[in-house]
Amino acid sequence: MAMAQAQTVAVPGQLLGSSSKYVAGPGTHIHESNLYSSLLGTIRIVQPEKAPGPAKRMHRIAALNTPNTPSSTSTLPAISVSPASSGAAEQHDKREVLPEVGNIVLCRVTRITPREATVSILVVGDAMLSAQWQGVVRVQDVRATEKDRVKIYESFRPGDIVRAQVISLGDQANYYLSTANNELGVIMAISEAGNTMFPVTWKEYKDPETGLSESRKVAKPL
Amino acid sequence: MADRRRINGPVGTTLPPIFDRPSPPRDRVENPENAIRKIFLKTGVTPSASGSAYLELESPNMTSPSNTSLKLTCTVHGPRALPRSAPFSPHIILTTHVKYAPFATKQRRGYLRDSSERDLGVHLETALRGAIIADRWPKSGADIIVTIIEGDQDRNAPENQRDDCWDMMNVLSGCITVASAAIADAGIDCVDTVAGGVAALVAKDATSSPSIVLDPAVADYHKIHAACCIAYLPTRDEVTNIWFKGQLPGADVMLYNNMVERALIACRNANRVVVTALKKTINAEQEAS
Numbered sequence: 001m002a003m004a005q006a007q008t009v010a011v012p013g014q015l016l017g018s019s020s021k022y023v024a025g026p027g028t029h030i031h032e033s034n035l036y037s038s039l040l041g042t043i044r045i046v047q048p049e050k051a052p053g054p055a056k057r058m059h060r061i062a063a064l065n066t067p068n069t070p071s072s073t074s075t076l077p078a079i080s081v082s083p084a085s086s087g088a089a090e091q092h093d094k095r096e097v098l099p100e101v102g103n104i105v106l107c108r109v110t111r112i113t114p115r116e117a118t119v120s121i122l123v124v125g126d127a128m129l130s131a132q133w134q135g136v137v138r139v140q141d142v143r144a145t146e147k148d149r150v151k152i153y154e155s156f157r158p159g160d161i162v163r164a165q166v167i168s169l170g171d172q173a174n175y176y177l178s179t180a181n182n183e184l185g186v187i188m189a190i191s192e193a194g195n196t197m198f199p200v201t202w203k204e205y206k207d208p209e210t211g212l213s214e215s216r217k218v219a220k221p222l
Numbered sequence: 223m224a225d226r227r228r229i230n231g232p233v234g235t236t237l238p239p240i241f242d243r244p245s246p247p248r249d250r251v252e253n254p255e256n257a258i259r260k261i262f263l264k265t266g267v268t269p270s271a272s273g274s275a276y277l278e279l280e281s282p283n284m285t286s287p288s289n290t291s292l293k294l295t296c297t298v299h300g301p302r303a304l305p306r307s308a309p310f311s312p313h314i315i316l317t318t319h320v321k322y323a324p325f326a327t328k329q330r331r332g333y334l335r336d337s338s339e340r341d342l343g344v345h346l347e348t349a350l351r352g353a354i355i356a357d358r359w360p361k362s363g364a365d366i367i368v369t370i371i372e373g374d375q376d377r378n379a380p381e382n383q384r385d386d387c388w389d390m391m392n393v394l395s396g397c398i399t400v401a402s403a404a405i406a407d408a409g410i411d412c413v414d415t416v417a418g419g420v421a422a423l424v425a426k427d428a429t430s431s432p433s434i435v436l437d438p439a440v441a442d443y444h445k446i447h448a449a450c451c452i453a454y455l456p457t458r459d460e461v462t463n464i465w466f467k468g469q470l471p472g473a474d475v476m477l478y479n480n481m482v483e484r485a486l487i488a489c490r491n492a493n494r495v496v497v498t499a500l501k502k503t504i505n506a507e508q509e510a511s
Contacts, residue, residue, distance in 0.1 A: 009504045011497050011500045011501060012415050013412065013413060013414030013457040015457070029413060031458070036413065038355055038411040039409055040407065040409070083409050131301075131302040132303055133303055169361055172306070
């Protein structure tokens with residue numbers, strides 16, 4: 001992916017170019033077939049990826065997971081405006097990101113009921129969230145098969161760290177999340193004795209000290 | 223407004239200190255026709271907020287030592303999650319608070335917001351809502367808090383029967399400008415940088431005929447007939463908020479149009495300050511990184 005190092009700054013409302021020359025990336029908007037910046041930041045122009053041979057059959061989630069890269073059909077470079085503070089390491093990233101439909105998120109289970117597990121979303125993609133966003137994994141979204149036999153308390157426990165996918169903006173308070181995939185589920189769990197456990201099967205985590213196993217919806221280790 | 227929970231300051235007028243030797247009277251500076259008073263604008267002044275800005279207006283004819291007449295600070299908190307009780311919203315919900323500091327005007331202000339402050343808040347929200355791309359941030363809210371540290375009043379001007387509501391126009395245009403910078407600093411998507419401007423129909427003294435001026439320092443004029451405060455998006459050429467007050471003498475229809483046109487010039491001038499201040503912020507950040 002060629003990254004043009006044109007370090008020019010943009011303020012909201014600044015004309016970036018015609019929409020026939022660029023694809024609108026994050027931080028921009030289109031008005032009367034022209035691209036304008038909608039954020040204060042630096043302009044980045046990303047050349048479209050050249051398709052290396054026949055494209056691999058994309059995973060459903062992987063395809064959804066990359067909304068920022070231009071789709072393989074477009075040949076136009078994508079222009080985007082990113083806030084400048086994200087480049088500075090010592091400054092904390094002031095830019096908030098929102099969980100969007102299709103994003104992979106990391107979250108901590110806060111509460112379980114027979115119908116759903118309530119989680120607080122900590123990370124979206126590779127961006128840490130500074131605000132508290134709440135999500136819900138409903139019992140029918142825990143796994144793809146045998147949905148009617150899923151029991152929340154055999155899948156999650158409060159304190160678990162879960163990798164999940166956003167499936168909906170949900171209701172007023174919660175994002176709706178799903179773990180119905182091999183890659184999704186519990187990635188870190190603490191046993192009842194208080195030890196960090198390791199996964200042994202798709203359904204079990206084991207405590208290395210007491211040797212007891214607990215049931216979880218286990219994510220495939222990467 | 224009896225507020226028993228706090229120690230309140232004196233009710234009514236407070237007098238500024240009187241110096242032994244008053245500062246020498248400066249020559250009255252007439253602003254050029256299409257110029258507004260000088261603006262100082264800086265973003266990122268409040269570390270705990272997601273975005274913030276500070277605005278100061280220079281007033282060359284002011285007799286006070288500081289030579290300023292309007293001081294505003296704005297903080298933006300958010301985008302952040304809405305409270306649990308709020309209904310689902312597919313776009314960002316703006317909440318604006320405009321508050322005078324107790325010492326900001328000649329008449330002391332209470333700690334609770336009064337009707338004029340709420341009025342300013344509603345005007346500010348209308349002005350900003352037209353500039354923000356609200357559907358980029360579903361299910362979230364942003365609080366915009368403007369504190370008026372010093373109102374646009376000449377404290378040494380004699381107490382008279384003059385309606386003191388005219389300075390609210392200048393305060394509103396400052397609020398719009400400072401909030402626009404703070405929102406850009408917070409990283410909330412906008413279609414343009416909105417800026418506020420004021421034009422007024424004034425009589426310079428008792429005999430002269432009324433003329434239109436930009437950004438009027440209220441104390442400098444004998445009488446203000448009408449004033450108009452506009453929030454304007456320059457690259458889009460759109461007006462997001464207009465507030466017209468007063469009586470136009472005669473039946474000159476073009477006078478109203480002229481005032482709006484002149485207020486737009488003031489908006490463009492203020493917008494140039496916002497853009498320069500924002501570019502300065504980002505260049506400083508780039509050098510730091």
